[in-house]
Amino acid sequence: MAHTSASPGALLRHVRKGRARSRAELVALTGASRNTISARVDQLIGANLLEEGGRGWSTGGRPPTILRFNSRAGCVLAVDLGVTSVDVAVTDLSAQVLATVGHPIDIADGPGPVLAEVDRLAQKVLADAGLTPADVRAVGVGVPGPVEFSTGRPSHPPIMPGWHDHPIPGAFGRYDCPVYVDNDVNVMALGEMGVTDSTDDVLVVKVGTGIGCGVIVEGRVYRGAQGSAGDIGHIYVAQPDDRTVLCRCGNENCLEAIAGGGALLRDALAAGLPVTSTRQVIELANHGDGPAVELVRNSGRTIGTVLAALVNFFNPHRIVMTGGVAQAGLPLLAGIRETVYRRSMPLAARSLEISVSDAPEMSGRVGAALMAIEGYLDEDAIHQALAR
Amino acid sequence: MAHTSASPGALLRHVRKGRARSRAELVALTGASRNTISARVDQLIGANLLEEGGRGWSTGGRPPTILRFNSRAGCVLAVDLGVTSVDVAVTDLSAQVLATVGHPIDIADGPGPVLAEVDRLAQKVLADAGLTPADVRAVGVGVPGPVEFSTGRPSHPPIMPGWHDHPIPGAFGRYDCPVYVDNDVNVMALGEMGVTDSTDDVLVVKVGTGIGCGVIVEGRVYRGAQGSAGDIGHIYVAQPDDRTVLCRCGNENCLEAIAGGGALLRDALAAGLPVTSTRQVIELANHGDGPAVELVRNSGRTIGTVLAALVNFFNPHRIVMTGGVAQAGLPLLAGIRETVYRRSMPLAARSLEISVSDAPEMSGRVGAALMAIEGYLDEDAIHQALAR
Missing domain, CATH: 3.30.420.40 (ATPase, nucleotide binding domain)
Incomplete structure (x- = not known):
């Protein structure tokens, strides 16, 4: 069996993540000596980060004392x-x-x-x-x-x-x-992962006015060389009739200029829908208005062409959609799924889960x-x- | 200063990677006690993995004994x-x-x-x-x-x-x-990284008959959920005049069906070039034959459209091209660079290095x-x- 680190911080993590609940389990998990584990656990108890909480079940001998992470230590x-x-x-x-x-x-x-x-x-x-x-x-x-x-x-x-x-x-x-600052998409991606000890590879795609993506590699935010990883809003998307759409970044045919919230409003106005904001287009779609549903679904299809390529390249366990336009829920998701499942390699798409965030506001x-x-x-x- | 792990395996790695060359440097690097480090170093020497090799420079006191990794231990x-x-x-x-x-x-x-x-x-x-x-x-x-x-x-x-x-x-x-088996592109990617202790994020793109990509995250091979990460040969590429090209996988307009070695030969034959293999197309291009150079450069441009999207998403430190078609060197690289630098976000492209492998055969x-x-x-x- 593979052993893991036995530094005090690692021991704390094992208890926090539920991988071990007693000194004996920490010994078994890390392969460190009973003395080493006891000394380090005592340090963590002294620092108020671990606490002893009653007796656990035991298969014989002296019952082990349960260790708990003290989540109210600060x-x-x-x-x-x-x-x-x-x-x-x-x-x-x-x-x-x-x-x-x-x-x-x-x-x-x-x-x-x-x-x-x-x-x-x-x-x-x-x-x-x-x-x-x-x-x-x-x-x-x-x-x-x-x-x-x-x-x-x-x-x-x-x-x-x-x-x-x-x-x-x-x-x-x-x-x-210490104070940690990051862009909202990376932060939302962490929020979607929650406090679990997941080592999944996940894309959290925010579709609002702009389009961005939080990239999670083995449960941790991946940032890339200059910290700009996940900046998918300005990926070039070819248009069927060689049409060009100018983006606010100065380039043509960026994903967000074609499928973001601003684009949705522009296309809704061009189609004569009685709206003044992206939110109203989403509301119309949620109420089953045919032309609004089709516009949102088309956004999903365009986003899907980019995500299909990323699924082949990144082979994520799951994709979570969030942001204002993702509130349109079903038609957006339908457009994305239709394109991703058609254009991704079967092996990568086979058990890929694409869903909308449960609690985007949190x-x-x-x-x-x-x-x-x-x-x-x-x-x-x-x-x-x-x-x- | 941040301390790193002091497990025996970690100590061995510190010496192998040149981060520490003596017991004193291991103490400074890990923050572990002198006794702990000495005991573990003795274990590693006993296992023939470390050896003592003379005296190092010292700033005073007893000169430290230099530790070396015994690369001939097996x-x-x-x-x-x-x-x-x-x-x-x-x-x-x-x-x-x-x-x-x-x-x-x-x-x-x-x-x-x-x-x-x-x-x-x-x-x-x-x-x-x-x-x-x-x-x-x-x-x-x-x-x-x-x-x-x-x-x-x-x-x-x-x-x-x-x-x-x-x-x-x-x-x-x-x-x-133990026996470790992986696909050739991941293995070549490791080979391109070499024995350095790099924590760079790198794409190693192989262009042969097919097109594949080894994905390196912080110096290690990234595999994804089903192990298919880097499978970029079947990413859909829109064609300018809505032309469709059938791929051997059954889908249309896959990257490798348009820009791989087989496609290069097909297009060279269609253009009337006197060739019977992809290798001959590459040789013509290397000798400066105009039509062959243009075909290879067009392959590069098509590969560049996919890499431009991946640069925005993955923000790598560098991209290394390898495989038979990459032997065409300059025209392929020119086509790739032209497209990537035009279509990627400036922040991600700013210090991105795109090169051809020095020693692809090794x-x-x-x-x-x-x-x-x-x-x-x-x-x-x-x-x-x-x-x-």
């Missing part, structure tokens, strides 16, 4: 920053929401006023949960644009004027803890919390915390 | 199985080739005769290198078709009739060691050796070997 702040609103939550170390609050903002007001509002909301949720700044172990922030993950600075975000290169972590100076907050928790409970971070 | 067999030939090499544990031999085969003869020939060649190279079966620590095999990696069995390989589900590892029963053997070595020196495997 809390994290989770910030889901959108274009027109922000949600701030405080969660425990299992991403259970303890308190949450939302507020309208205008991201174009720039980092000063917007982050001041976030700061105010964060203090409010902490107070609502009966906690103080000293309880906060880490902060996670999702923003609607590209971010240099290592510094937490947005990088030429197209719909966040004034935010380029702004050091977002600096806004959380009152908390003596995945941003939960994902931001998970990003913060995983950072705080990282193997190296635990190693250093215990060495102090 | 050998591996590397088998590069092609459609018409097989190469077998024996290498040391640093993938240095000690002896190699090649022989024509016909893969369609089936596993019985082909693997008997491989067995004969393996015994020959071992003898040539002055080694015995007892010296072999692992075997690595690359085959020209899809493989279920966990069992080493080909899975419906289109150009390996009779091989479906055949347990290839069983052919190496005379060696008391990457299959070196990759098979590396697959065997990494399996043998895996952290868990070392843990178990030392526990025996």
Whole structure:
């Protein structure tokens, strides 16, 4: 049997993820000596991260003491920053929401006023949960644009004027803890994965005004060389009659210029539908309006041509659709499935699951919390915390 | 500073990859105690995997003893199985080739005769290198078709009739060691990465009769849900005038039906070029024949449309082209670059390097050796070997 790491951080992870529930199980799992395991478990208990919780079933001998992760050893702040609103939550170390609050903002007001509002909301949720700044172990922030993950600075975000290169972590100076910032699609992807110990390969595709994709490799966010992995909205899509569609990026026939929310509204207006927003097109489709259903389904087909190629290349376990246009549900999914299952290799498509997110409005907050928790409970971070 | 694992296998890796050269450097790197490191290093020396090799420079105190990986602690067999030939090499544990031999085969003869020939060649190279079966620590095999990696069995390989589900590892029963089998493109990708400790994200694209891609995530082969990741030869490619091209897989407009080696020959014959094989088209192009250059460049452009999409999605550090058609070098690369740099997002394309393999004829053997070595020196495997 293969053995796994026995560092204190790894032991904590084994207990958190349910892989071991006692010192004896940790010995069996890691192959480390009973003495080593006991000493490290005692360290983790001393740091209040593990707790002993009664006696487990045993097959003989002295019954083993059950170890539990103490998910109330601290809390994290989770910030889901959108274009027109922000949600701030405080969660425990299992991403259970303890308190949450939302507020309208205008991201174009720039980092000063917007982050001041976030700061105010964060203090409010902490107070609502009966906690103080000293309880906060880490902060996670999702923003609607590209971010240099290592510094937490947005990088030429197209719909966040004034935010380029702004050091977002600096806004959380009152908390003596690390701050993790990533783009909203990566954060939502983490939220869709949840607290499970999945090692699946997953694509989380957000279809809103733009189109983006969170790429999960073996349960973790994959970022690529410059951190721009998953940027599928500007993949070129050939049009049947050699028609060209100009994208706001300056190129022609980008996926989002043909199948994103803006394109849906444009095509609905051109077809004479009585609408003034993408949301209204979605609502019409949800009410079974024939032309609206067909427009949404066509969007799905176009998105499907790109996803079919990605299924061959990436061979994911599943694809989760999220974002405003994904709320159109069935016709979008039908168009995507029709194209993906026709154009992907049978082996890759055979057990591929394509679904719509269950709780898209929560995945941003939960994902931001998970990003913060995983950072705080990282193997190296635990190693250093215990060495102090 | 972040600390890394201090398991015996991890310590061995740190020395092999040049990250530490003494006990003191291992203590600094891992944060483990001097006693722990000394005990584990002694175990590794006892197992003949590490050796002490003289005194290093020191900044004061007793000069540290230099630790070296003993790459001659055993050998591996590397088998590069092609459609018409097989190469077998024996290498040391640093993938240095000690002896190699090649022989024509016909893969369609089936596993019985082909693997008997491989067995004969393996015994020959071992003898040539002055080694015995007892010296072999692992075997690595690359085959020209899809493989279920966990069992080493080909899975419906289109150009390996009779091989479906055949347990290839069983052919190496005379060696008391693990046998790793993977498809040739993944193996070549490992070979292109070499023995470096790279954590780059890389695509290795093989253009021969078919077109396939090895996907490297943080220095390791990425396989996906069913192990079919990188299967880009059957991605749908729209044709300018809504023309359709039938692929041998039964679908229309697959990348390899338009831009693979077979397509190149077909188009050259249709253009009236005096050729009877893809190789001759490549040779004409290499001699500057105008129509042949244009055909190869067009293949490059078509491959580029698919790679441009993958660059946006995967954001690799680099792309390496290999395989017979890639021998056409410049015109193929020019067509690929022209399309990728025009159609990819600037951030992803900015520092992307696209090159042709330096030594394509060696990457299959070196990759098979590396697959065997990494399996043998895996952290868990070392843990178990030392526990025996």
